[in-house]
Structure formats: C-alpha cells, structure tokens
Amino acid sequence: MKLIYEKFLAHVRENQLIKPTDKILAAVSCGPDSVCMLNLLLTLRKKLGFNLGIAYINHNLRPNEVKNEVKFILKTGVNLKLPVYIESVRIKKSKSGVESEARKVRYGALAEIANHNGYNVIATGHTLDDLAETVLLNLVRSRCEEGITAIPVKRQLTGKDILIIRPLLSLKKQEILAYLKDRHIKYCFDSSNKDVNFSRNLIRHEILPKLLKINRQVFEHFANLSKYSDLKETYFDKIAETAQKAAVRLNYNYVTLDLKTFFKYNPYLRWKLLKSILSKLNIQDYSKSIQEIFQFLASAKGGKNKIILKNISIERKGDDLVFKKTQK
Known part of the structure; x- marks a missing residue:
C-alpha cells in the first residue's frame, strides 16, 4: 500500500x-x-x-x-x-x-x-x-x-x-x-x-x-x-473584480448596478456580477434568483419596474438597478 x-x-x-x-x-x-x-x-x-x-x-x-x-x-x-x-x-x-x-x-x-x-x-x-x-x-x-x-x-x-x-x-x-x-x-x-x-x-x-x-x-x-472549471473560475473572478469596480456602487444599506456598463459585458460576466451582489446581501441560494433577475430585466421596459426576491427589493431606476434589503 x-x-x-x-x-x-x-x-x-x-x-x-x-x-x-x-x-x-x-x-x-x-x-x-x-x-x-x-x-x-x-x-x-x-x-x-x-x-x-x-x-x-x-x-x-x-x-x-x-x-x-x-x-x-x-x-x-x-x-x-x-x-x-x-x-x-x-x-x-x-x-x-x-x-x-x-x-x-x-x-x-x-x-x-x-x-x-x-x-x-x-x-x-x-x-x-x-x-x-x-x-x-x-x-x-x-x-x-x-x-x-x-x-x-x-x-x-x-x-x-x-x-x-x-x-x-x-x-x-x-x-x-x-x-x-x-x-x-x-x-x-x-x-x-x-x-x-x-x-x-x-x-x-x-x-x-x-x-x-x-x-x-x-x-x-x-x-x-472540477479542476479545470476551477481554473476558469479563478480567471473570471479576476475579470469580475475589475468589472465590479466599474459597474457596482456599494452604499450603506443598498447596492446600485449601472445597467449601461452591465450590458456591455458577456452573459457569464453579468451572471458573476449578480452573484457577487446577492452574496453581499447574504443571499445564499442565488441561482434561481439570478434567473429571475434576468427575466425581470428583459421585461422591465414595458412592464413592472420592481420585484421582491426573498428579503431583497430590486428596482429599476433609469439606467440603474437598485438592490435593497426589505424590512422583515
């Protein structure tokens, strides 16, 4: 042995x-x-x-x-x-x-x-x-x-x-x-x-x-x-850090996403940015939430401009998407 x-x-x-x-x-x-x-x-x-x-x-x-x-x-x-x-x-x-x-x-x-x-x-x-x-x-x-x-x-x-x-x-x-x-x-x-x-x-x-x-x-x-996917994730994490500085603004009790900058990125990088935001707001089971956010963004122009996911309100204000914890 x-x-x-x-x-x-x-x-x-x-x-x-x-x-x-x-x-x-x-x-x-x-x-x-x-x-x-x-x-x-x-x-x-x-x-x-x-x-x-x-x-x-x-x-x-x-x-x-x-x-x-x-x-x-x-x-x-x-x-x-x-x-x-x-x-x-x-x-x-x-x-x-x-x-x-x-x-x-x-x-x-x-x-x-x-x-x-x-x-x-x-x-x-x-x-x-x-x-x-x-x-x-x-x-x-x-x-x-x-x-x-x-x-x-x-x-x-x-x-x-x-x-x-x-x-x-x-x-x-x-x-x-x-x-x-x-x-x-x-x-x-x-x-x-x-x-x-x-x-x-x-x-x-x-x-x-x-x-x-x-x-x-x-x-x-x-x-x-798993190994090569991990290498890929490490690479994209570094890119996402740079993208986050350009597109995301952290405030005391809410997070703002610049949608003009956000939509310039490829779909996977958008996904990682949304994951990062939800993580900062203590959302653990984020996969389903991210899908719902993408659906909301696709329909927001002609319909509702706000949704509630778990204990987070997500509102479109012009070219910004604002994430804020709701009161329990």
Whole structure:
C-alpha cells in the first residue's frame, strides 16, 4: 500500500497544502476516510515536522454511536500522543436540510477550535468519491457554478487566517479501505451513511455505481472537470473584480448596478456580477434568483419596474438597478 502514501504526498506537494511551520488540526469523524488521513499525516509529519492535533465534532444526531466514537478518538489521541479537542453542537432545522446545516455548524466549530488553540490549517478527509458526489448533487440542485468546481483542494476560511485543506482528494474510497485493511487500522461505522433518504447517500449507493458501469474512470473525469472549471473560475473572478469596480456602487444599506456598463459585458460576466451582489446581501441560494433577475430585466421596459426576491427589493431606476434589503 505504499502507492497510497505516494499519491497522497504527490497531491500535497502539487497543491502546496502543507508547510513544516504549519500547525494542523485534523478533523476526524472516526470513519475510514478521516482515520486514513490522520495516519498519512502522521507519516508525513516525520519528514516535515509540523504540529498536529485532532478535532472531533459531535453533531448529536447519532447518540448510540457517539459514545463509542468519543472513546475511540480519546484512545487514539493517547496512543499517538496528540491533543484531542471534542466539541458538541446542535443542528437546528433549516430549509437547506440537515446535511447542509450540519456542514455549516461543523466548520464553525472547527474554526473556533483552531482559532482558540493556534492552528492555522484544518485538514478534512474528503475523497475523490466525495468530489464526484458533490458535482452530481450540486448539478441536480441547479447550483451550476459550484456543481462544476465541487470541492476545492484548499480554501481560506472567510474572515480568518485559517486554511482548509483536502489532502485525500486524489484518493478513492476503495483505495482507502484497502489501505486500512492492509495495515490493520481500526475505524468506526456511521450508520447514517447507509440511509438513502439523504440525497448524498442516494447518489453514493445507487447513482454512481451505475455510472461506473458506463465508465470506470468516472471519478477521474469528475476530478478533471472540477479542476479545470476551477481554473476558469479563478480567471473570471479576476475579470469580475475589475468589472465590479466599474459597474457596482456599494452604499450603506443598498447596492446600485449601472445597467449601461452591465450590458456591455458577456452573459457569464453579468451572471458573476449578480452573484457577487446577492452574496453581499447574504443571499445564499442565488441561482434561481439570478434567473429571475434576468427575466425581470428583459421585461422591465414595458412592464413592472420592481420585484421582491426573498428579503431583497430590486428596482429599476433609469439606467440603474437598485438592490435593497426589505424590512422583515
């Protein structure tokens, strides 16, 4: 199983994920992926000498399994002589669903642990399988842009000097399971991963296996699609920054878009400008909203000059489009 470590190391080097001076917080759920990641990080630490700690987040969704996982993670920390941080969180009901809300809360808890204990890097155990699942899941949910770029190899945590890295993103689940079996490394099972009532599990257990029958390289194809789409997005983001300075004016409680300048840009750049504006106004599910704005602009000259989307009023005033939060 030396090949697994070599693939892991090549991925880390190619994407410049880890430096010797880093203090890395490994997010370990006790499942096979994160346990494998921890093992590989330990091996790499012998060469680079970075600091390493373990974080476990209890979502309070599986009380019967959490007790064993807590025992497992504490024992792992003692055996490896690594600090262990355990955080208990509550998942509130949300329109975005349990999976999405759990992810949001989990990253918030990890960021808090990292910030309070001096970690500048958070490592998560996302795999090539996870990337493929995310591409399909986001495409089905009409999140066109994210659906292509899927899971970034690394990203800066918003508003914090903390980098999130995905060192396993080049590895398949089958490779990871074989690695753990070969080395007799124990891990825990999450029974919720079998529940196909969750969209991700449905894709994992029923849809992706069918795609693999068509092409055994489907995971690699999704990875390449995501990689080159990410490069494209990085390029367009820089162009959009310049366009935004020319077309968008930020005010205290509203945003103004210069439509004369806006319509000079190509459709994709217009889309990115609208996304940027909606993001500034805290609109997360923006794809449908952007479509409605385009429809509104197409009909505004001969019809209504104002629409309400979620808690945002959008009004056409001459050659300006004004975005303003409405009173709740």
